[in-house]
Amino acid sequence: MDDLLSGLRMPERVAPGALFLPGYAASIEREALRGIAAICALAPPHHLLTPGGRRLSVAMTGCGAFGWHSDRAGYRYVSRDPVSGRPWPAMPRSWRDLAREAAERAGYPGFEPQSCLVNRYDTGARMGLHRDCDEDDLTSPVVSVSFGVTAAFLFGGAERHDPVRKLAVESGDVLVWGGPSRLAYHGVAPLPRRTHSLTGPLRWNLTFRRVTHRQGP
Template sequence: MRNLSLALEDTAPAPDLPEGLFWQKQALDLAAQKRVWGALQQVLDAAPPAQNRTKGGGMTSAAMTNCGQAGWWSDPKGYRYVTANPATGQPWPQFPDAFIEIVQRVTAKSPWPDFAPDACLVNFYGPGAKMGLHQDKDERDFTQPIITICLGDAADFLGGGFARSDKAQNLVVRSGDVLVMGGASRMRFHGIRKIYPGTSPLPDIAGRYSLTFRKAL
C-alpha cells in the first residue's frame, strides 16, 4: 500500500515559504524526469556514488557523487570542493546536456536567470538514509543559489532557519520537484528527515536522488 500520510499531504495547501526559498512542484514532467534519469545514469557509471567519511569520524548517510568542474567532498580532513574525484584521481564527469537544459529552464524566470553552476552534488538516499540539518557554506559566492532537482522516492525536506535549533518547516518533495534556495534563504539550515520508499514514479529508481547545482568556485 502506498504511504497514507504521504497521500494526505498531497491535499494540503502549499505552505507559505520564506523569501528566497522556492518550491516548484512537478517542474519536470515524467518525460523530463526520464531524460534526467538517463543522463544521471551515465554520471553514476563514470563516478559511482559512495558514502563518505565525515570530519567527525562517522559516515554520510546518503551516498554521494558529483559532476561538473568541481565536486563537493567530505573526509576526515573536512568539507571542500575538489576538481578531481579523490577516489579515482579523474576529473568529475561533465554536466550532461539534459542537466544544463533543465537548470536553464528552471532559472529563466527566477531572480537568478544567469545562474551558471560549476558543480552538481548528487546525493542518493536508500531506505533509512537522511541528511541532518546543515548550511551549504563551502561555495565562494553566496549570492548564487542552490538548485535541487528531486528524482525517485518522495522525501521530507526540512527548511530551517539560520540556527540549527530553529524550527524547521517540512516539505514533502516528490520526483520532478525543484527547490531553489537563494537570496535571503541561501544560508538556511536544511536537511532530509526521511524518504518514502516505494513512491518513485520511475520504476528503475529504488530510493531518492537529489541533484544539487551550485556555483562552487
C-alpha cells in the same frame, strides 16, 4: 481530490528567497535518470566520511567542474574525483539548462552552475540539518531537484533552532533557495520504505551550485 489530500502542488514561496516548484523537472525525469546512470558508471556514488570520521548515509557522486568531497581533512569542493583521480563527468546540458531556468523563475537570472552533486538516498538515508556554506559564491542560489521516492525535505531558517517547514518532494520537484535564504538550514528526513516506478526504492537528488565567483574556472 488528490489535490486536497496532497496539497495544491503549485509554486510556493517557502521563505524569502526560496521557491518550491512542483514538477518543474518532470519532463526530463527519464532522461535525467539515464544521465544519472551514466554518471554513476564513470564515478560510482559512495558514502563520504565526515571530518569526524562518520559515514554519511547518503551515497554521493557528482558532475561538472567541481564535485563535493569530505574526509578527515574536511569539507571541500574538488575538481577531480578522489576515487578515480579523473575529472568529474560533464554536467549534461539539459541539467544545466533546467537549473538555470528554475533559478531564473525563482528570481536568480544568469545562474551558471559549476557543480552538480548527485545524491542517492536508499531506504532510511537522511541528511541532517545543515547549511551550504562552503561555496565562495554565496550570491548564487542552490537548486535542488528530486527524482524517485518521495521524501520530506526540511527547510529551516538562518539559525539552527529556527522553525522548520516540511515539504513533500516528489519525483520531478525542484526547490531553489538563495538571497536571504542562501544560508538557510535544510535537510532530508529518513527516506521511507517505498517504491517508485522508475527508481525502485531509491531517491535521487541533484543539487546545483556555483562554487567560485564569475572569474573562476
